Structures are given as structure tokens and as C-alpha cells.
Amino acid sequence: MLEAYPDNRLARILLWSFCALVMIFLMLPTLVVVPLSFSASNLLEFPPHAYSLRWYETFFGSATWMAALRTSLILGTLTATVAVPLGLLACISMNRLGGKAALTIQGVLLTPSIVPGILLAIGLFFVLAAQRLVGTLFGVLVGHVVLAIPVACIVLLPALIRFDWNQVQAARSLGANWAKAIGGIIVPQLRISLLSATLMAFLTSLDESVISIFVASGQNSTLPKLMFLSLRDQIDPTIAAISTLWTVIVVVAVLIVTLRQKS
Amino acid sequence: MMKSLPITIDSVRKTYGSYVALDDVSLDIQAGEFLTLLGPSGSGKTTLLMALAGFVRPDSGKLLLDDRDITRLAPNKRDIGIVFQNYALFPHMNVLANVEYPLVLRKTPRAQARQRALDTLARVKLEGLAERNIAALSGGQRQRVALARAIVFEPRVMLMDEPLSALDKNLRETMQYEIRRLHDDLGITTIYVTHDQREALIMSDRVAVMNSGRIQQIDTPQRIYDRPSTRFVAEFMGEANIVAPGAVRRIDGTDASSGALMIRAESFHLDAKLVGRDGVALEGTLRAKAFRGENWLLTLAIDGGQEILVCIPAALASGCAELATGQRVTAYAPAAKVHAIPGSRA
Numbered sequence: 166m167l168e169a170y171p172d173n174r175l176a177r178i179l180l181w182s183f184c185a186l187v188m189i190f191l192m193l194p195t196l197v198v199v200p201l202s203f204s205a206s207n208l209l210e211f212p213p214h215a216y217s218l219r220w221y222e223t224f225f226g227s228a229t230w231m232a233a234l235r236t237s238l239i240l241g242t243l244t245a246t247v248a249v250p251l252g253l254l255a256c257i258s259m260n261r262l263g264g265k266a267a268l269t270i271q272g273v274l275l276t277p278s279i280v281p282g283i284l285l286a287i288g289l290f291f292v293l294a295a296q297r298l299v300g301t302l303f304g305v306l307v308g309h310v311v312l313a314i315p316v317a318c319i320v321l322l323p324a325l326i327r328f329d330w331n332q333v334q335a336a337r338s339l340g341a342n343w344a345k346a347i348g349g350i351i352v353p354q355l356r357i358s359l360l361s362a363t364l365m366a367f368l369t370s371l372d373e374s375v376i377s378i379f380v381a382s383g384q385n386s387t388l389p390k391l392m393f394l395s396l397r398d399q400i401d402p403t404i405a406a407i408s409t410l411w412t413v414i415v416v417v418a419v420l421i422v423t424l425r426q427k428s
Numbered sequence: 429m430m431k432s433l434p435i436t437i438d439s440v441r442k443t444y445g446s447y448v449a450l451d452d453v454s455l456d457i458q459a460g461e462f463l464t465l466l467g468p469s470g471s472g473k474t475t476l477l478m479a480l481a482g483f484v485r486p487d488s489g490k491l492l493l494d495d496r497d498i499t500r501l502a503p504n505k506r507d508i509g510i511v512f513q514n515y516a517l518f519p520h521m522n523v524l525a526n527v528e529y530p531l532v533l534r535k536t537p538r539a540q541a542r543q544r545a546l547d548t549l550a551r552v553k554l555e556g557l558a559e560r561n562i563a564a565l566s567g568g569q570r571q572r573v574a575l576a577r578a579i580v581f582e583p584r585v586m587l588m589d590e591p592l593s594a595l596d597k598n599l600r601e602t603m604q605y606e607i608r609r610l611h612d613d614l615g616i617t618t619i620y621v622t623h624d625q626r627e628a629l630i631m632s633d634r635v636a637v638m639n640s641g642r643i644q645q646i647d648t649p650q651r652i653y654d655r656p657s658t659r660f661v662a663e664f665m666g667e668a669n670i671v672a673p674g675a676v677r678r679i680d681g682t683d684a685s686s687g688a689l690m691i692r693a694e695s696f697h698l699d700a701k702l703v704g705r706d707g708v709a710l711e712g713t714l715r716a717k718a719f720r721g722e723n724w725l726l727t728l729a730i731d732g733g734q735e736i737l738v739c740i741p742a743a744l745a746s747g748c749a750e751l752a753t754g755q756r757v758t759a760y761a762p763a764a765k766v767h768a769i770p771g772s773r774a
Contacts, residue, residue, distance in 0.1 A: 331516035
């Protein structure tokens with residue numbers, strides 16, 4: 166236990182109880198969905214009277230849901246692939262530039278994460294409409310990359326502050342051009358932060374629904390978009406099954422990254 | 429021995445806003461020379477080094493490597509080896525990979541790169557440490573890896589930015605000797621930056637003393653020390669007393685020269701017999717005395733109140749322990765050790 170914490174028994178019990186309450190409060194809404202997804206009923210009921218796997222069968226048997234799942238995974242991967250390198254380059258230049266100029270660029274770059282999603286989605290809709298990109302996967306990708314760049318930067322900026330820039334100068338003096346200095350010296354040393362940034366960018370895209378609702382068309386609906394739409398039309402435990410699977414995927418991804426960081 | 433090249437620095441100027449970092453600096457460095465840029469922090473010595481390395485672009489002026497203009501050449505195309513103050517080793521590579529790195533970039537065949545890296549490691553006395561991680565090395569070992577990495581690709585010029593400042597005193601002295609020996613073996617043109625006067629004197633063929641973006645004097649270590657051309661150089665290089673000609677009395681009775689005179693603290697004797705007939709004498713009241721191990725440092729106040737530092741080697745200072753403050757003391761210096769600083773007043 167850290168020295169800053171009180172040493173007596175009662176205080177420690179109170180502290181632990183408080184933490185436990187916070188955890189339960191955070192976790193319960195997510196976990197409540199799990200039993201719902203195994204319900205045999207046609208309705209969302211808690212606790213379920215009988216259990217079955219029928220809603221998982223419905224999900225995996227549906228071409229629409231499967232297409233949306235595929236779209237979401239592809240989009241998430243593409244978003245991370247585009248946003249993280251762009252974010253890294255942006256962070257390197259902000260780090261080198263320093264001063265007011267860097268702060269200004271940082272402010273502009275981080276706005277998508279501050280502006281309400283709905284505003285961003287409306288703006289993006291008009292911009293993409295002018296380019297005839299509404300309804301295309303590329304259009305949604307642009308939106309997701311815009312959202313993911315600030316997320317990647319928030320992870321990468323502090324990591325670069327700790328990085329010793331003399332190493333890049335040393336590499337340059339030894340014969341490395343910019344690309345080789347970044348690829349051979351910066352990237353390997355930031356790999357843990359880059360891995361986190363990639364995961365965060367992937368999850369940002371996976372989680373995103375507003376831009377998808379505005380910009381994505383029927384054929385390339387993302388999973389969150391389809392979930393919102395199906396909630397509006399009919400409520401059945403398929404949603405619960407998807408949510409459960411979703412949670413498992415995210416937890417596994419986060420666990421893998423966290424464990425790799427530890428080792 | 430590899431072919432080394434001369435460097436010409438031609439009226440190089442660099443400003444940051446209103447701050448002048450380099451004020452029209454010109455300097456010729458001969459092929460194979462060991463030249464030290466010496467100066468206090470902020471004197472422009474590191475800026476000049478970084479301009480040679482290609483990390484600082486001069487506002488005006490030219491840098492020539494042999495007769496090739498490199499002022500605007502990218503750092504990776506200059507073939508200049510650099511040793512950084514903090515070594516800047518790559519912590520994600522082991523010792524061998526660090527030293528092989530410049531060879532890998534030059535697409536040297538693997539086996540050959542490995543052999544050359546190992547040979548260079550042996551040259552800096554690091555054989556057996558090739559597979560070590562950087563984090564597992566001592567400061568002195570890191571210094572040697574940085575040296576090996578900077579010379580393994582046989583650069584034409586080597587730049588060193590206060591490479592020894594992070595080492596403790598004994599190690600620093602060993603490394604001064606080793607770097608100089610390495611330079612003599614390789615014959616590589618070397619520009620060395622330091623703020624340590626002793627280091628500059630010990631290591632260099634020539635020393636360029638810098639202050640406020642200008643070169644104050646460039647000369648051999650001995651001339652820089654004994655015959656400084658400005659008051660700044662005189663005071664920066666050691667315990668210098670700068671007095672008006674009227675403050676000293678010539679032993680032979682003739683008149684002193686004009687201009688300010690510099691007499692180093694260690695040029696003085698308390699015994700007139702140790703100084704020739706054409707020496708000078710200086711009389712004052714003893715203000716303070718300190719025993720510093722190898723010598724005594726006496727502070728004398730001469731007429732007019734100026735304080736003079738007198739340094740007497742312990743071996744010749746049998747009487748120093750008995751001196752009392754307030755006592756009148758006369759110090760003598762041989763005429764050869766009295767230097768008139770050109771165009772300056774005390």
C-alpha cells in the first residue's frame with residue numbers, strides 16, 4: 166500500500182469498500198446485458214426465465230449483421246492504419262516546433278475530440294456530400310480518421326516528450342534519412358505507445374455511431390449504426406448477444422495490449 | 429590511415445530573433461588537425477558545431493569540407509562522425525547493433541559490417557561487450573560505444589560536443605588521453621567542443637576561444653595560455669592578474685611597457701633570487717591565504733586596492749604558512765612571464 170494512504174484498519178476497509186462500489190457502478194450496466202443475451206424469451210427480460218443460445222444463432226445466421234460486423238472490423242483496422250502514422254508525424258512536428266505554433270496546431274488537431282459528435286457528423290456530411298462521398302466506406306473512414314487522430318495524439322505526445330531527440334540527430338549524422346530515422350529509431354522505442362494508440366484508434370472507430378448514421382449507407386452500415394437502427398425498429402435480445410460479444414472482443418483486445426506492455 | 433579533409437568556415441552568421449549566436453565566424457581547420465572550440469556556455473561553440481553537423485542552418489556564410497560547399501547539405505550526406513554530450517546511443521539496440529548501424533545504412537555486407545564493428549569495438553577497448561545492452565553499461569563504456577559508432581564508418585571529420593562532461597574526474601583524464609591517441613592513430617580532422625580550459629590545453633593542436641558568438645583568439649595551447657590577445661582570453665584561461673604598467677616595478681629600474689599587463693598567478697615567486705635581473709616586482713598587503721594541496725594561493729592588495737592572486741608551488745613555499753594577513757609581501761615575476769595584452773587597458 167502506498168504511504169499516502171491512512172494506516173488504520175477502518176480507513177482501509179472504507180477505502181476498499183468505496184473502490185468496490187465504484188467498480189460495481191461502472192461494471193454493472195455492462196454485465197447486466199450478459200444474462201439477457203442468453204435468454205430464451207423473445208423479449209428483453211431480467212432475470213431470464215429460461216436460457217438458450219438462440220439470439221447468438223440469430224446474430225451469426227443473419228447476413229445483415231455479419232456484413233455490418235465485417236464493415237466495422239475493416240473500418241476499425243483501416244482507421245488505425247491511417248490515423249496512427251498521421252498522428253505520429255503530427256506529434257513529431259509539434260514536438261520539434263515547440264512554442265505557440267505547436268500549441269496552436271495541437272489545439273486544432275484536438276478539436277474533433279472536443280466538438281459534439283453530432284456537429285462533427287453534420288459538418289462532415291456536407292463536406293462529403295460536396296465530394297460525392299456520402300454513403301461510401303471511404304467517407305466513413307475519413308470521419309473516423311478525423312476522430313481517431315486526436316486520440317492517437319493524446320497517447321503519443323507525452324511519449325515523445327520523454328524521447329531523447331539527440332538520438333535522431335545521431336542517426337541522421339550516421340547516414341539515416343528522415344524515414345529511416347523515424348522508422349528505425351523513433352518507432353521501435355515508442356512501440357508500446359504506438360500499440361496503445363492503435364488500439365485506441367481501432368476502438369474509437371469500432372465504437373463510433375453518429376458519423377456512421379449520417380454518412381454510411383445501407384450496404385456499408387457499421388455494427389453500432391445497425392444496432393441503433395434495430396433498437397428503433399424491434400427490440401429483441403439479439404442486441405444483448407451482440408453487446409456481450411462486443412464486450413468480450415474489447416476486453417480481450419485491451420488485455421492483450423496491456424499484457425504485452427507489461428512484458 | 430583514412431584520408432581526412434580540411435574545413436573552411438567562412439563568415440558564418442546565425443541569429444535567433446535578436447540574439448546573435450554566431451557573429452560572422454571564420455575559421456580554417458587543417459586536414460588531420462585536432463581543434464578545440466573553447467568558451468563559456470552561450471558563447472556559440474555548440475551552435476558552430478551543430479552548423480557543421482547540419483542541424484543548424486546558418487543565416488549567411490559558407491561551410492566548406494575540402495572545397496565542397498556543405499552549407500545546405502543534409503546531415504546524413506555529410507559523412508561526419510559526431511559524439512554527443514549525452515552519447516545518444518540507441519537503447520533498443522545492443523552495443524554491436526549500435527556500432528553496426530552506420531554500416532547497415534551504407535548497405536555494407538552483413539559479415540563485413542560485423543567484423544568492422546567488432547574491430548572498432550576492440551580499438552576502443554570494448555571487446556567482449558558486443559552483446560551487452562546499453563542500459564547495462566557504465567558511463568565510461570557508453571562513451572566508448574559512442575566513439576566507436578562515430579568512427580566505424582571512417583568519416584572524414586569528427587565532431588565532439590563536450591563528450592566527457594558527464595564523466596568523473598579520473599575517468600575524464602583517461603579518456604582525454606585516449607581520444608587524443610585515437611585521433612593520432614586515425615589522423616581524422618577533429619573539432620572538439622568544451623568549456624574546460626585544461627581539457628582544451630591538454631588535447632588540442634590549436635584552440636579557438638569563443639565568446640558571445642565570436643572567435644576571440646585561435647592559437648596553439650601554449651600561446652593561448654601565455655600570450656592571450658584579449659583580456660577575456662587571459663582571464664578565461666586561468667588565474668590571470670591584469671594590471672596597469674605603473675603598478676609593477678621593474679627590478680632593473682627601466683620603464684615598463686604600455687598597455688595592460690597580464691601576469692598569471694603561478695608566474696610569481698616570493699624569492700627575488702628565483703627571478704632574473706629583468707623581472708618585475710609587485711608589493712602589496714596580504715589579504716588572504718589558502719593552502720590548496722599542490723600550492724598556496726595568496727591574495728595581495730596592491731596600491732589602489734586591486735587584488736592580485738599569487739600562486740606559490742608548495743615545494744617552494746616554505747615561508748607561506750608563517751605569513752600573517754595584513755603583512756606586506758613582495759612578489760616577483762620573470763619578464764618572460766609578463767605579457768602585454770595588445771590594445772587593452774587595465
